[in-house]
Amino acid sequence: MNPHYSDESLNSYFIKQIKDYAIFATDTNGIISTWNKGCERIKGYTPEETIGQYYGMLHPDEYQQAGKPQEELDKALENGVYDVEDWRKRKDGSLFWASVTLTPIYSAEGEHVGYTKITGDITKQKELQDKLAERQQGALEHKNDQLHKINLDLDNFIYTASHDLRSPITNIEALVQVLQEELTQAGNLNQDTEEIVQRITASINRLKRTIDDLTEINRLHKDFSENPSAEIINIKEVYEDIIADLGFVPKQEHYFVKTDFQVHQLKFSRKNFRSILYNLISNAIKYQSPERDCIININTRLEEPFVLLSVEDNGLGMNARQQEQLYTMFKRFHDHVEGTGVGLFMVKRILDNAGGKIEVKSEEDKGTEFKVYFKAEM
Incomplete structure (x- = not known):
């Protein structure tokens, strides 16, 4: 290490020359005291335009009116750091999406002497995230539309099946009754044939109950879509x-x-x-x-x-x-x-x-x- 440069001066040179992040310091009241090259590139202000000014000038106008800059200083001091992703303002008035870290600075004696603030421009990342979220939302809506159509088709099938099955089942039920009467008149309704007829009747009744349940399920699905009133x-x-x-x-x-x-x-x-x-x-x-x-x-x-x-x-x-x-x-x-x-x-x-x-x-x-x-x- 060159003995002519202290660790403190090297750190200062390093921070001042960083271009990808806006790094500056303020006093305990939020008055800007340093301004690196990243600040000038990202925010558009020169050091002469910001040093000595309240750091709230870098927030959107509505944030300033709501007192948000002071709120951030208070939270950083209370919690030891303030991290957020939020909107920040450039010199030309345009807004950009930023990652912000605001940290209190203390002296060797533990006295609060100011704040340091690091800001990154993550507008492109946010745009990509928004596009991805939009695509995911579109895919979800498309999937929901497909499921709605499938459910509608299923409801129509259940309704049609339960409706169309009722007529042949009624016919079968009537034919079994006629068969039972014919067997009785012919003297052929013995214990075995009567048991067979009873089993057929029991099967018909089970099928009728199943159809009734399918109809009830169809009604239930319809209620879901119509949101029955409470x-x-x-x-x-x-x-x-x-x-x-x-x-x-x-x-x-x-x-x-x-x-x-x-x-x-x-x-x-x-x-x-x-x-x-x-x-x-x-x-x-x-x-x-x-x-x-x-x-x-x-x-x-x-x-x-x-x-x-x-x-x-x-x-x-x-x-x-x-x-x-x-x-x-x-x-x-x-x-x-x-x-x-x-x-x-x-x-x-x-x-x-x-x-x-x-x-x-x-x-x-x-x-x-x-x-x-x-x-x-x-």
């Missing part, structure tokens, strides 16, 4: 309406329901709420244990930011593997009761679309509890 619903009224309907189901098993509605009203689509509660109650009844009375506990309470609906039973319960597949369409775990495995799939879809959620806790031969979370909006 209304203030009375939870107890909906519950009583469901219990009344369940009371008319033939050969219905006995059950006991205990309720505790701490929250009485909810802002939600009435038909969707009814569908959720109906599925949970009817499942608790369907999958009751033959070893004990069916007891169902239903309660609501506020758990900010949600209204919680809990439906708990003491039925057959589920193991961990079954719980993982619980919301899969057409997935069933018990064959001794009627069903297509669509109900819980639709419940979860309704809740996902409405910003809610559903949780389950279950143990085999102990029972199941469903917790449904609705956004607490009034």
Whole structure:
């Protein structure tokens, strides 16, 4: 090292000759005291035009009016450094996107003596980022359009299939009835042929229920696209309406329901709420244990930011593997009761679309509890 040049003077020469970054120092009040070549190249001002001036002159006019330069000095002093990417102003009034680092300077004795500021022009990087973001947004919108078209085609297919299948199924049902009558009149309806007819009838009924479920799924998709309007619903009224309907189901098993509605009203689509509660109650009844009375506990309470609906039973319960597949369409775990495995799939879809959620806790031969979370909006 040349003994005629100190470390301090070499650092000063180095900083002054840097051209790719604007580096300058200020006193404790933000008055500019040094100005390197990078400042002149990036900002357009000569040292004579800036030294002795308040550094806020380098900010956009609206920033100066809002007092942002002083705010930056305060934050740098409070936090030890102030880092940001933001707009800065050139001498000609044009703006550029800059990376800014503002750092307090202290003397050997620990006294605050000023600030140093390093600014880089990253306008090109921002333009590239904006173009990339624009392309990604365009690709996302294109993908969304494609998915919307696929969903629309799927909805149309489900509607057409469910609609067109109803007529031949009705014909098959009528023909089976005629066949049964013909066999009876001919004296050929013995135990074997009657069992065959009953199996055909049972298969037809399962197919009809599947078509009904497909129709319900199509309605659900349509509701999603149309965003069904929410209304203030009375939870107890909906519950009583469901219990009344369940009371008319033939050969219905006995059950006991205990309720505790701490929250009485909810802002939600009435038909969707009814569908959720109906599925949970009817499942608790369907999958009751033959070893004990069916007891169902239903309660609501506020758990900010949600209204919680809990439906708990003491039925057959589920193991961990079954719980993982619980919301899969057409997935069933018990064959001794009627069903297509669509109900819980639709419940979860309704809740996902409405910003809610559903949780389950279950143990085999102990029972199941469903917790449904609705956004607490009034």
